[in-house]
Amino acid sequence: MIRALLWILGAILLGGIVHLSTVLVMPQAATQDAYARLFPLTPVNAMVPLAAPTAENSIMPLMDPAFAAAVCRYDLSAGAIKLNAPLSQAYTSVTFYTRNSVAYYAIDDRAAGRRAIELDLMTPEQHAQVPEGEDVTAADRLIIESPTKTGLIVLRALAPEPGLMAMARRALANAQCRIGPVQ
Amino acid sequence: MRLLFGSCFTLILAAAIGLGATWLTITRGVAFGSLTIGAWTARPKSGSVDIDPYARATIARTGELPLGTGDGVAFFARTDDAGHNFDGRCTFTISGLTPAARYWTLTLYDPEGRLVANTIDRHGFTSAEIVRDIEGRFTIAVAPRARPGNWLPTGGIERYILVWRLYDTPIGVATRTAKEAPMPAIARKACS
Secondary structure (H helix, E strand, C coil): CHHHHHHHHHHHHHHHHHHHHHHHHHHHHCCCCHHHHHHHHCCECCEEECCCCCCCCCCCCCCCCCEEEEEEEEEHHHCCEEEEEECCCCCEEEEEEECCCCEEEEEEHHHHCCCEEEEEEECHHHHHHCCCCHHHHHHCCEEEECCCCEEEEEEEEECCCHHHHHHHHHHHHCCEEEECCCC | CHHHHHHHHHHHHHHHHHHHHHHHHHHHCCCCCCEEECCEEECHHHHCCCCCHHHHHHHHHHCCCCCCCCCEEEEEECECCCCCECCCCEEEEEEECCCCCCEEEEEEECCCCCECCCCCCCCEEECCCCCCCCCCCEEEEEECCCCCCEEEECCCCCCCEEEEEEECCCCCCCCCCCCCCCCCEEEEEEEC
């Protein structure tokens, strides 16, 4: 009897280890995460508009249908990324995701405070190589450090009414995401 | 022989317990750091690097991109205030106050996060298009058949979820109580 209980106790402990390790491995093992879904639809280091979600077809689950969205799938191995996103009339935001869909930075139009959101995205190593001095301060550009070499930049513009969707899409069409040196 | 039988039994039971617990937690969700107000639940940390391992696993499985903390916060509801599951064949009303936010959107999805087909091609409302009374209050009827005022069609599906997204809002990781974030009430009306 006691022996059987010991076996069961061992199974519960081992089960706990199995549970914790599968939860931790899941983000690396997932084959249908957001990055994998966007991979065939997006060229690297370029901003492309995403198709609006419909009842029949949605690139990702839980997309907000009131927003126009564009994605830049980035790879920082060739250099830092320059992002320039003009603001739409209503509400615009930029969110940065790691390769595993962790949102590590997000900023909206009001926080950006100008007529366009301008950011430099780089790895911590590339950031360390940026020469410090007056130039950087004068440029007054926001520098974001990416925890991973690859990831996603998602630009969203709100259409407060369905009739304004074309306006939101036009605003996103002018957004740029490209490799460029930091001045 | 006994040892072999015992260890086989242990390993099988361990795999069942471990994988079963993983499946349950990532499909149902675990309430680590979640903020519940009425029928609405948000997980503000899911939009930051402080996201817990369970939410990370869930997001990897579903393929969604969570709303970033600097962008907004998303509240999910699966039941009304009394705990009745949403049923697309019934009428549910949503009314009352919304927390401070520059914009909000309300969207209806099926349990897998897809939009639901309906005759008027409406999947939700934004704060700019909702019809309010003279005191600024609003009522949204989530119902299978057309209603006057703010009608959100269910398409007649059995189960659905509602997502209330607040954009540019002070609601977030530091929010604790319903006083800071008054969320609209949800009530079940007639079922057809």
